Amino acid sequence: MVDATLEKAILVGCQVNDNDERFGYSMEELARLTETANGEVITTFIQKRDRVHPATYIGKGKLEELRAAVEELEVDIVIFNDELSPSQIRNLSKELEVRVIDRTQLILDIFAQRAQSREGKMQVELAQLKYSLPRLAGQGTSLSRLGGGIGTRGPGETKLETDRRHIRKKIDEINRQLQVVVSHRDRYRDRRKRNNTYQIAIVGYTNAGKSTLFNRLSEGNVYEENQLFATLDPTTKKLVLPSGYTTLITDTVGFIQDLPTSLVAAFRSTLEEVKEADLILHVVDSSNADYVQHEKTVEELLEELGVEQSLQLTVYNKRDVQLSSFIPSEGIDSIQISAFNEEDREMLKKRIEKSVVSSMKAYRFYLPDSEGRVNALLKQETILTSRHYDEEKRSYHCQGFALENHPIWGEIARIEKEYQHDVE
CATH class of the missing domain: 3.40.50.300 (P-loop containing nucleotide triphosphate hydrolases)
Known part of the structure; x- marks a missing residue:
């Protein structure tokens, strides 16, 4: 369920390459992701650097500007355009005193909103748990419950345990459940393959x-x-x-x-x-x-x-x-x-x-008019390009294409063997 009110967000990007066009589009995409997650972009901060700052992603001066903007604009969240390390999230949260998430958390949040099937919800929760596990230290209660806004939602508003052992146990449990779903999907796929x-x-x-x-x-x-x-x-x-x-x-x-x-x-x-x-x-x-x-x-x-x-x-x-x-x-x-x-x-x-x-094999043969079942199979399960009735032979001259492993080839071989003298 999407929240009725929009969350005010500041976007932050650090350009470490010379491709202005690609970086610009990446930031535009981050804005669209934020809007999709029910956020409102208030302003954007961009810094060019040789590499991101290992502790705070952006430099000290830009961080001070960002902190002032957070206080002045009274935003709810700051969203960074790269995946932040656990220490960067910890340091930025401490400096800015506001919720800090990265591009990965934002995408995970959108996936949490979109998942409808049981499998989809489990997959999203699994990805969220794996993402949160190395980031628990120093987060206090901020990760103790999903459902507190962008980057914290989860399928069904589930509780996210801060205890590492509990999370690992949960990950194992979801993996087991997913394996059952995957095996069902595999069986369904195998059946489709058998049915050609x-x-x-x-x-x-x-x-x-x-x-x-x-x-x-x-x-x-x-x-x-x-x-x-x-x-x-x-x-x-x-x-x-x-x-x-x-x-x-x-x-x-x-x-x-x-x-x-x-x-x-x-x-x-x-x-x-x-x-x-x-x-x-x-x-x-x-x-x-x-x-x-x-x-x-x-x-x-x-x-x-x-x-x-x-x-x-x-x-x-x-x-x-x-x-x-x-x-x-x-x-x-x-x-x-x-x-x-x-x-x-x-x-x-x-x-x-x-x-x-182009991935099929061509066939061309005479089909006696008594072979109604095979006639129906040709129409339903092959691409029948031409079919002309020969009154003298009392057979249809059939041309078309079929998948190489289709059972129809066994029928064609049988018919050619049984009726070859009748149609010559």
């Missing part, structure tokens, strides 16, 4: 329009909104291609620059859906000024997850509001669409079908 179902996964930077596209391709009802991390729990629906062939398509959690490693680890089981996919649709927001960096971030995270072999189609979304300077990446399979445009979606479905066909 073609699987598609949608990935992309947060707010690229994945859920909007997913809903309109699959007639699903995933929450879609112009905000970061609108979708957290993965959803799988059927997607029927122009030929009538049915696939499964999964919407996944959005990626983000500097995604906390604890979250990547916690959601690894969820992201297994991506690893197991036959085709990945990488959705990129072509209206965003930082689309190149977004595309690169997602590719790097996919590589980190070990996603290598799958076919990939890059979908440059929001063509209707695309940047005038937009240039698609070279050397990749891509398409430019607007998820709201029906013609664009049909064009995308055809491209998806082309990718599906």
Whole structure:
């Protein structure tokens, strides 16, 4: 439940490289994350340094300016644009006498708000506990209970034990529970594989329009909104291609620059859906000024997850509001669409079908009209490109494509053996 009142926040960033554009966008993103977490950005402090200060992140002079602003503006929270060390949080909290959180805590807080499923809530709590464990010393009662504002919320407003032993015990317990959920997911995935179902996964930077596209391709009802991390729990629906062939398509959690490693680890089981996919649709927001960096971030995270072999189609979304300077990446399979445009979606479905066909094996044979069951299988579970009835042979001449390990090949071999003399 989102709080009715906004929390007043000061944002702080330390630029340690010469890439002004990337740093500027990172700070803009921090502001959007803060707004998503129900915060109001009052002002922003930026300092350029060769490296962050090991004790206080920013230098002494800038820290004094920040302390004066905290007192004058009566803010509720100060949010830093990097992951702070336990000692930095401790020192900054002491100096500023206000709640201090970092980018990781902010993202964890948003995930805590978004998680709907039991698995999602457990994954968020696990990441929060792992994050808090080394940061307990010197925090007093500030971490004793979740639910006190941005960076402290947890699924179900659960109590966060300050005792390390208790937290480790809780981590072990959640890991055991998650293992049960993961094993259920694995069994479900294995069943889909045994049923030879073609699987598609949608990935992309947060707010690229994945859920909007997913809903309109699959007639699903995933929450879609112009905000970061609108979708957290993965959803799988059927997607029927122009030929009538049915696939499964999964919407996944959005990626983000500097995604906390604890979250990547916690959601690894969820992201297994991506690893197991036959085709990945990488959705990129072509209206965003930082689309190149977004595309690169997602590719790097996919590589980190070990996603290598799958076919990939890059979908440059929001063509209707695309940047005038937009240039698609070279050397990749891509398409430019607007998820709201029906013609664009049909064009995308055809491209998806082309990718599906490229991973299939072609068949061509005569099917006797007495083989009604096999006829139905061809229509439902393969891409049947042509079927003509030959009255003389009393058979259908069928051409199409099927997944290489599909049971249909056994039926085709049987029919060719049983009826080869009748159709010659």
